Amino acid sequence: DIQMTQSPSSLSASVGDRVTITCRSSQSISTSLNWYQQKPGKAPNLLIYAASSLQSGVPSRFSGSGSGTDFTLTISSLQPEDFATYYCQQSYTTPWTFGQGTKVEIK
Amino acid sequence: QVQLVESGGGLVKPGGSLRLSCAASGFTFSGYYMSWIRQAPGEGLEWVSYISSSGSAIYYADSVKGRFTISRDNAENSLYLQMNSLRAEDTAVYYCARVEVPSYCGGDCSYFYYMDVWGKGTTVTVSS
Numbered sequence: 001d002i003q004m005t006q007s008p009s010s011l012s013a014s015v016g017d018r019v020t021i022t023c024r025s026s027q028s029i030s031t032s033l034n035w036y037q038q039k040p041g042k043a044p045n046l047l048i049y050a051a052s053s054l055q056s057g058v059p060s061r062f063s064g065s066g067s068g069t070d071f072t073l074t075i076s077s078l079q080p081e082d083f084a085t086y087y088c089q090q091s092y093t094t095p096w097t098f099g100q101g102t103k104v105e106i107k
Numbered sequence: 108q109v110q111l112v113e114s115g116g117g118l119v120k121p122g123g124s125l126r127l128s129c130a131a132s133g134f135t136f137s138g139y140y141m142s143w144i145r146q147a148p149g150e151g152l153e154w155v156s157y158i159s160s161s162g163s164a165i166y167y168a169d170s171v172k173g174r175f176t177i178s179r180d181n182a183e184n185s186l187y188l189q190m191n192s193l194r195a196e197d198t199a200v201y202y203c204a205r206v207e208v209p210s211y212c213g214g215d216c217s218y219f220y221y222m223d224v225w226g227k228g229t230t231v232t233v234s235s
């Protein structure tokens with residue numbers, strides 16, 4: 001199975017900060033990498049697909065980059081509604097696997 | 108609007124069975140692959156299974172293979188997950204999700220699946 005490792009596991013940031021979350025796969029997955037946001041008690045919400053394509057309706061402050069084994073989710077200016085847990089997920093091969101999540105908290 | 112609604116969760120004893128349903132509306136259900144994903148209490152997301160639009164292709168996580176069966180009824184716009192031989196570690200919120208591919212994808216798009224619409228989830232608790 002392909003292992004997905006996110007870093008950091010949690011971070012504290014202030015409104016307006018630039019935030020970067022990293023996801024690394026245990027083998028090359030080309031650009032078969034998706035990012036989801038999940039708020040407590042809610043279902044996940046798709047942010048980015050195919051490593052860098054912004055899902056319709058998602059604010060442009062979210063962006064994704066990377067290919068191969070190293071990927072990044074960037075929030076250019078953190079907003080109050082962005083405090084949540086973020087997951088990466090590979091769809092290169094089954095079993096699809098998720099990272100362990102990165103919790104973004106208010107500083 | 109596009110919507111997925113899960114049902115069928117509940118409390119079941121170890122070794123028992125449960126059938127989850129996911130009712131789809133607002134889109135052409137028969138044209139999409141569908142997936143189940145679960146989340147144990149306080150834990151991250153775990154992909155469980157996905158099924159092709161016709162039902163001819165099915166994949167499972169090793170943790171549920173041989174115990175869970177995914178199926179669909181395109182006439183009823185419904186997705187199902189039959190769960191047998193349930194274990195305590197199957198306790199989780201179970202989400203159904205629609206599987207999409209990038210519009211710019213040509214040829215083999217299987218590398219670029221993503222889950223763009225999710226239901227609110229249904230809770231399964233396995234306990235004696």
